[in-house]
Every structure is written in structure tokens, then in C-alpha cells.
Amino acid sequence: MEAKVEIVSTETIKPSTPTPDHLRDFKLSFFDQLILDQLYIPILLCYPHHDIKNAFGETSDYFSVISQKLKTSLSQTLTIYYPYCGTTVKDNISIECNDTGVVFIESKVHANLSDILKNPLLGEMVRDFLPFDPYNFDEPEVNLAIQLNQFSCGGIALGVSFNHKIGDAITVGYFLKAWSLIARGQGSDVVVPQMETANLYFPQRNKESANLRDIITKKEELVTKRFTFSGTNLSRLRDKLSSSSKNLSRVEAVSALIWKAALEAAIATSKEQKIRASKVCHIVGIRPRMVPPLPDVTRGNTYVHSLSPSLELKGDVGLHDFAEMTRKAVRSIDADYVSRLKGDGILKALEELKAPTEEGVPIYTFSGVSRSKYYESDFGWGKPTWVGTVARRPLKNAILLLPTRDSEGAEAWVTLSKVDMVEFERNPELLHYVSLDS
Known part of the structure; x- marks a missing residue:
């Protein structure tokens, strides 16, 4: 079985509030420096049609509503996770937090989500639902990219690729939690990340990182x-x-x-x-x-x-x-x-x-x-x-x-x-x- 993925749109999402000047040069901790270059944490979140139908009823245009909600809440989330919308790492020392933004792709998948859930390894198709192949070294270096996939059955899958230099799996989990809370209108419940704490305990050193290649x-x-x-x-x-x-x-x-x-x-x-x-x-x-x-x-x-x-x-x-x-x-x-x-x-x-x-x-x-x-x-x-x-x-x-x-x-x-x-x-x-x- 093959799942044809058709890219519908690509745009850049920027933070809703500009990053203050004093935060623009974001220093990596020593543990961040040890992370291989061009190493990403790829995550795919799958949501079945029946859950979406329960949330939106028989609305025919629910996908555009979901897309807009994700983009708006993402923009707000990037104000507190500002390194993700910056540019590449400079000499394995810091990230330039210049509000370049993150790539947001929308696609249509000519297959049913249930087919993927039965066997997610079929034809390595999961890779097609991510914004890029995390192990293709010819891909542009980015800190965060997102792909919203709409399946023929009405289900959706959110593919997200995070630059590992910025954080580990726990950091990614709390980013997703903050984003989802803001999307549900519960932004006041978001626990603001401690962006500099790890740097204080484990300050950076003169360290060149290796390349995954x-x-x-x-x-x-x-x-x-x-x-x-x-x-x-x-x-x-x-x-x-x-x-x-x-x-x-x-x-x-x-x-x-x-x-x-x-x-x-x-x-x-x-x-x-x-x-x-x-x-x-x-x-x-x-x-x-x-x-x-x-x-x-x-x-x-x-x-x-x-x-x-x-x-x-x-x-x-x-x-x-x-x-x-x-x-x-x-x-x-x-x-x-x-x-x-x-x-x-x-x-x-x-x-x-x-x-x-x-x-x-x-x-x-x-x-x-x-x-x-x-x-x-x-x-x-x-x-x-x-x-x-x-x-x-x-x-x-x-x-x-x-x-x-x-x-x-x-x-x-x-x-x-x-x-x-x-x-x-x-x-x-x-x-x-x-x-x-x-």
C-alpha cells in the first residue's frame, strides 16, 4: 500500500510578540553542545476522525478551522519557546533568536488513517507525514517544522520535527503541552519553561559538535x-x-x-x-x-x-x-x-x-x-x-x-x-x- 501525500500549502509562522533584544543571542548549555549537528526529534501525533467529528460536529470545513487554530496558538507558543523560531546554531555556541519563524505545511493524504495505525512501518510512509526527512543531510537546517496531514477518512496527523540542540524529549513534550493548552484557550495554565537554568548548572565550553553523517x-x-x-x-x-x-x-x-x-x-x-x-x-x-x-x-x-x-x-x-x-x-x-x-x-x-x-x-x-x-x-x-x-x-x-x-x-x-x-x-x-x- 502507498499513501500519496499532496502538499497543499506552505507558510511561515512567526511569534505573536517579537523576542526582546536581550534574549536574541541564546546560549547553549554544555549538554546542548554535545548533541550531534542536524539531529532532530521527529514526532507524529495521530487523531482519528470520530474524535474530530465529536469536537466539531458535521462542519464540512473543520480542517480549515483546525489549521487556523493550530497556527494562531503556535504563534503564541513561540513567544515563550523563542529559540525554536530562530535560525541555525552559530559555531555550536548559540542560536540567533531573530523570529525567522517556523515552517507550517498542510497536506492531503490519499489514504485512511486507520491503514497507517494498523502498520505504521508500511513503506516507511511515516516519513512522508513529517515536514522533512530527519536523516536526509541535504535538507535545510531548521529549528522547528510542522506538517498538518488530512487523511481521506477525515482523520489528521500532526508531524513535528524539533532540533535536538534546543531540547530533549522532555522539552519537546512540554512544548507540545503548552501549544495544546493555548489552542484550547487555557494559556493561563501553561508553565513557562526555564530557558537558562541548564546553562547555569552546565555552562558551555569550547566544544565542536560531531555530525550525524x-x-x-x-x-x-x-x-x-x-x-x-x-x-x-x-x-x-x-x-x-x-x-x-x-x-x-x-x-x-x-x-x-x-x-x-x-x-x-x-x-x-x-x-x-x-x-x-x-x-x-x-x-x-x-x-x-x-x-x-x-x-x-x-x-x-x-x-x-x-x-x-x-x-x-x-x-x-x-x-x-x-x-x-x-x-x-x-x-x-x-x-x-x-x-x-x-x-x-x-x-x-x-x-x-x-x-x-x-x-x-x-x-x-x-x-x-x-x-x-x-x-x-x-x-x-x-x-x-x-x-x-x-x-x-x-x-x-x-x-x-x-x-x-x-x-x-x-x-x-x-x-x-x-x-x-x-x-x-x-x-x-x-x-x-x-x-x-x-
Whole structure:
């Protein structure tokens, strides 16, 4: 199946109030500086026709009403998230907040939204519902772009691409929350973001950022597939592991399961190189781990990579071993660790992550957005029925964990080599917990 996307209009939305002169040169924090150039957070919010019909009745021109409401509220939101409507990053130091605005595209999709929701990876079509391909390096550098898609059935999907330099998944979630509150006429409930707080704790340094183009895997053909775990299945998995790893979180449990299955797939397909060990890397947010904790509305990239020691593949290595190693990696990022990141301690932490890649020791990297609350993005016609991302990701052995709509389950977007994926998706232990509709 192919979904033909017809671009109807393209315009620029500027903030309703000009950015004051003293805010125009926006300094990046050190964590912002570490983010790769041209790295974007692509989000797709899907809203079915029946919810829109309930909100607007039989109005035939509801799409134009939705479009205008989104544009007006976006303009107002950009006054408090002003870096998003600026121009590109200058020498990895600052953003010029000159109110250039953000691109707003409208399109018609000659397909039904239900077809996409049944299988969002069909033909990598999700990419067509975003304003641009986040992994096409020939695309213009922007800080924010939006595409409003109208489907033949009457449903809509809002595709949004955020420059990762400006903020992480939590920042994106609070931007969407502010935008949706303003769209519903509840602007007084918006919690104004703390734009400079992260810069105070982690001031910038002389640091050149790397380009995503330089680190993507070029030799192997990669495949990304989605695997869904219901809340019930995650509870069963946690119960199974509870005896060996007390108080294991759902994220830790599902990470251990995926890590083990992916490693077993790599072992099965390995020909010349023997795999003797493996490591897991978790991206861990530090806002709640600071003393005192930073509020979620703190703008910026406030997370670190936690790399585990090697899990040696000797003797009887079971799922509980993967779970325990995952737990240690995640929980090593505690208040004491975060306190050591201040000053030059952060440089030492970065050096530890730069350990040379060991032959026969693959690393699996997990990131998640469980606290981002994307499913609360109600612009006046209900919450999204599904939140997804682009179906093609260029980093090998990378796993993105997204919450399900009920917040109890998880979606895992797993990127492996094509040969590894064949083995991975038929792993019996994995399939025991994957939902049938995955």
C-alpha cells in the first residue's frame, strides 16, 4: 500500500510578540553542545476522525478551522519557546533568536488513517507525514517544522520535527503541552519553561559538535521494526525477574529482554568474529536526580549516557543476568554521580564513555521518552490515538522505547542489521512477551 501525500500549502509562522533584544543571542548549555549537528526529534501525533467529528460536529470545513487554530496558538507558543523560531546554531555556541519563524505545511493524504495505525512501518510512509526527512543531510537546517496531514477518512496527523540542540524529549513534550493548552484557550495554565537554568548548572565550553553523517553505519543495511509490549506482558516479565532483580522497572525489564534477544541474533549471524561479551548503554535523564531536582520544564538536553561493564558470555548466562546489568547501568546515575558532573567532572565522565570499541563486544543503546507525556497533546479534539516516529533510523543496535496510549505498555523501535533482525524477530523468548498486534 502507498499513501500519496499532496502538499497543499506552505507558510511561515512567526511569534505573536517579537523576542526582546536581550534574549536574541541564546546560549547553549554544555549538554546542548554535545548533541550531534542536524539531529532532530521527529514526532507524529495521530487523531482519528470520530474524535474530530465529536469536537466539531458535521462542519464540512473543520480542517480549515483546525489549521487556523493550530497556527494562531503556535504563534503564541513561540513567544515563550523563542529559540525554536530562530535560525541555525552559530559555531555550536548559540542560536540567533531573530523570529525567522517556523515552517507550517498542510497536506492531503490519499489514504485512511486507520491503514497507517494498523502498520505504521508500511513503506516507511511515516516519513512522508513529517515536514522533512530527519536523516536526509541535504535538507535545510531548521529549528522547528510542522506538517498538518488530512487523511481521506477525515482523520489528521500532526508531524513535528524539533532540533535536538534546543531540547530533549522532555522539552519537546512540554512544548507540545503548552501549544495544546493555548489552542484550547487555557494559556493561563501553561508553565513557562526555564530557558537558562541548564546553562547555569552546565555552562558551555569550547566544544565542536560531531555530525550525524560521520557516525551512521554505512557498511551494513539497517532495518527498524516496532515491537509492542502490553502492560500485562510487562508485568509478567517483571514478575519473572523480581526474584533476581528487586524493584526492577518496566523499562529495565524490557531493555534486558530486547538486549538478550538482539545479542543472541548477532551471535547466530556472526561468522568470522566471535562475540565474547556485550555492553548496554542507557540514556538517563538527570533532572529528577539532581539535588535539588530540576523541574521538568527546564529547557535543554539534560541526560547522560550510562555504559555498563562488559557482560561476559561465559557459562549459563540468563535473562536475569541481563536484567541485573541493565539495572546497575541505569541506577549508577544517582545524585552522587550527577553532583560530580559539575565543573570538570563532566569531562571525566565523557572520557569514560570514549573507551575504544572492543572487538567482539557489541553495545546496545536504549533511549526512552516515558516521561514526555506526548499522549496528553489535546488541541481541542481529544488526545492522540497513537504517537509514533519515523520508521527509518540510521544507528545500529539502537532501541527507542515509547509509551503506549494507556501508559502501561511500551513500544520498542529496534534498529539492527538486516541479517540480525531476521533472527531477532523470531526469538521465542521475545515473542512470549510481544503483543500479537505488534
